[in-house]
Amino acid sequence: MPHSTEDKETKFFRLTDGRRISYLEYGDAKGKPIILLHGIHHSRLMFGLIPGFPFSDKVRFIVPDRPGYGMSDTYKHGFSVIDYYKDIRELADYLELDKFSIFAFSGAAAYALVCAWRMPDRILNVGIYAGVGPLNELSERGILSPLKLLYWASDTMPSVAKGIMNSVGLLIRKNFSLYNKLLRSRLTESERILHSKLRPAEGIVLDRIEGFRQGGRASTYDISLARNWPVPLGEISTEVHIWQGSDDRYTGSMGEYMAELIPNSHLNIVDGEGHYWIIDHLEEMLAPLVESRL
Numbered sequence: 001m002p003h004s005t006e007d008k009e010t011k012f013f014r015l016t017d018g019r020r021i022s023y024l025e026y027g028d029a030k031g032k033p034i035i036l037l038h039g040i041h042h043s044r045l046m047f048g049l050i051p052g053f054p055f056s057d058k059v060r061f062i063v064p065d066r067p068g069y070g071m072s073d074t075y076k077h078g079f080s081v082i083d084y085y086k087d088i089r090e091l092a093d094y095l096e097l098d099k100f101s102i103f104a105f106s107g108a109a110a111y112a113l114v115c116a117w118r119m120p121d122r123i124l125n126v127g128i129y130a131g132v133g134p135l136n137e138l139s140e141r142g143i144l145s146p147l148k149l150l151y152w153a154s155d156t157m158p159s160v161a162k163g164i165m166n167s168v169g170l171l172i173r174k175n176f177s178l179y180n181k182l183l184r185s186r187l188t189e190s191e192r193i194l195h196s197k198l199r200p201a202e203g204i205v206l207d208r209i210e211g212f213r214q215g216g217r218a219s220t221y222d223i224s225l226a227r228n229w230p231v232p233l234g235e236i237s238t239e240v241h242i243w244q245g246s247d248d249r250y251t252g253s254m255g256e257y258m259a260e261l262i263p264n265s266h267l268n269i270v271d272g273e274g275h276y277w278i279i280d281h282l283e284e285m286l287a288p289l290v291e292s293r294l
Contacts, residue, residue, distance in 0.1 A: 165216025
């Protein structure tokens with residue numbers, strides 16, 4: 001039976017460079033392994049808030065805090081998302097995972113694709129929903145103007161963007177109800193309905209607090225990747241399933257753009273849906289990963 005986030009105990013793993021990774025596990029320790037990567041502003045707690053998750057006891061889900069989120073240490077000087085595959089490789093070795101799949105939401109897309117690019121021998125396939133990809137004239141269609149400016153600011157004025165992210169984290173800690181009101185004001189009616197399905201209420205707050213436990217540095221960095229895209233999409237040989245809502249005002253046409261460049265990709269456009277379609281359809285998107293052979 002599915003387990004709630006409240007039932008889970010955060011685990012820790014020390015990387016060879018001394019940094020610590022925090023993570024949660026769900027399902028059967030002998031089941032098909034899938035690593036889930038949370039989005040910007042979220043944490044390892046995110047997926048446990050989705051109704052029905054983990055859907056099956058026959059799958060082993062590993063959900064780490066990405067660098068700088070929750071209780072996972074941020075990168076050391078000179079390291080970046082390009083090196084993230086090393087973190088996942090060490091964690092997978094520790095957990096005795098030979099081959100596994102990865103699913104990424106929103107700002108975690110680059111992290112999953114780096115792993116697909118650098119570890120094709122270990123990564124069976126990748127799933128991405130509402131992924132943040134390269135920002136350009138072809139991919140920016142439909143993105144909210146303020147968010148588009150934030151993408152640009154994170155590249156050209158990183159101190160300003162970091163200040164904005166730090167302010168968001170402060171608002172979450174001091175006045176979550178106002179933060180939630182502002183968040184929902186940017187959602188479509190269908191997205192607001194979906195967002196209201198997240199449970200439990202205190203878990204939603206804790207997830208966002210954990211997302212900003214270390215301030216806004218990690219969020220600022222992840223947003224900046226849109227203007228400083230690091231992954232050569234054309235060199236990825238791993239199978240990648242990309243899902244994109246046609247009305248996603250956070251990532252616009254980024255999914256379509258990436259799918260055109262990734263050789264072995266499968267694009268699924270969800271008509272009329274936005275950024276939070278994942279809340280009702282995560283199980284559907286995980287199906288191709290669950291069903292693939294080890």
